[in-house]
Amino acid sequence: MDERHVSAVWRALLSAVAVLFLTACQQPADGASGPAAGGPPESAASTGYGVVFLGPADCSSRGGVVREVSCGSEKAAARVLARHTGAPSDGPACPPLTDFVLHISGSGPPGREAVPSGYACMRALESPHPGDPGQGGGPRTIVGDCVYGSREGEVRETACDGSGKRPPAFEVRSAVPRRALCPETTDLFVHLGGDRPVGCAHRV
Template sequence: MEKRRVVRVSRALLPVVAVLAVAACRPSVDTPSGPPGGGPASSGHGAEFLGPSDCSSRGEAFREVACGSEKAVARVLARHTGVPRDGPACPPPTDFVLHISAGGPSAPRGYACMRNLESPHPGDPGQGGGPLTVVGDCVHSVREGEVRETACDGSGELPPEFRIGSAVARRTLCPGATDLYVHLGGDSPVGCARRV
């Protein structure tokens, strides 16, 4: 069962206006540390295991495969060492984050920002998934002080209550009709959301 991102909100200024803090990346699946025998995890398709533009299969374990292979299901948009909370954020079209265990010199510990080769794309605005909350996404209150990202078309587990219409540098730049302030990060860290 996929873990859902739950974030805390706090009421401020207007009765219906709140702040939404969003985790940088959603928990995802770890890759194996390497094949039996202790060799590197890379299959030789790139200089680095699941480096930028490389492709992976999906199943019990993620494997690097040629992007033209019938087994290829996702492409690496960006690859970083370390852990998501300490490193750069994934690009906005990221569908999921793959945590990579150390497995020899070609597979240092890190994370890969992945995009499915075919639909669905949960990281796209309004789809209710992905590791980032972006302009066009919707959220739903799950209890007092907490909201969760959900699909804007109502197909998710929870119906949408607010939609992020724009991103600005600070709260005072949001439109007057803003009902929820959403922390997005980056150069425009405040998302201005309205009730739907």
Template sequence: MYKARCGWVVCALLVMVAALTGCDRLSGSADSGEGRLGENGESGRVTPTRTAGYGAEFLGVDECSSFGRTSFTEVACSSERAAARVVARHDGKQSEGPPCPATTDFVLHISEQKPSADEDGDGAVPQGYACMRNLQKPHPGDPGGGGGPRTIVGDCVYSAGEGEVRETACDGKGEKSPEYKVTSAVEKRAECPASTALYVRLGGPKPVGCARPL
């Protein structure tokens, strides 16, 4: 933790972890589309310290942050230090709240704080999470980008163990080569095309991802 000349200063452990979805190989069963949960993408945990506010809410929607190897700082979006923009912001735990937009690049988890003074005078910064989008490429949350907190149509995955997959870049430039590509999202497994070799849990109104081998 350190203080900057302006903005919010937050410390983050850059262990970027996001929810990727597990899967089962295609079989004749009529099981649900849920699989085991894998891990991928980017996220960080931050603790706010107020030095000069930019809005009524710490890392509110459309506000920007800079980031380095160990810290994230709220800065003006016009600043040359600005690196990512908040596309959605929710209070509480991510596991209990609304999902981030599909093309979110990474998630910042904000720890609850009760300083002597804050942006609205109530002496508290609630626990929450901010869904972030990089201002410039790369965008790991884009379809096939190989990261982000969600698996979406167009993403590629590789087998990471029995009943588990992880996301990787479709262009083959990631650490692992892609083995399957999610080609569609449906409500039930039975709606996947015959070419489906893998079911991937996506969440949302169409929670089953139909993946074909590459």
């Protein structure tokens, strides 16, 4: 085999390796598929992306089948603010600006250990943010939110601008450790949870 033929063979092999390398680098980072339409999901099973399924700062997809995806993916819809095991009623409260709570089952994908069942506190990557003050949504009532009386001894959150199903009756203007620390002008005490569990609300 002459020198020119050997050189041509090496060039062909190097070109093939380069093509294979480029193809591997162009594979989608999230490795996930599923419907892209629909509102914020409420439950998910572990389908896998990172080391820990939907750990803090990870992102979830939108649609009926929730997956963990790269936060830079076009499929990413919300980011994990906090992740806890157990039920939301038994565990720590979600951060104040949480838009919705994602309930996670304990099943794991093939080849990976099952993850602890629990819940993730999610923040949408884009507006609207129902968890923001005054927007009338989110799993927590926080300072700046508005409420109305739904029945004796119970209030529900509604949008402060009146765009909700019910008009606002009170606005939570401060949060304190105990009722005695609310201003004398307080019209209603609202349970908020957290380290300042008492909301001091005023009529609007």
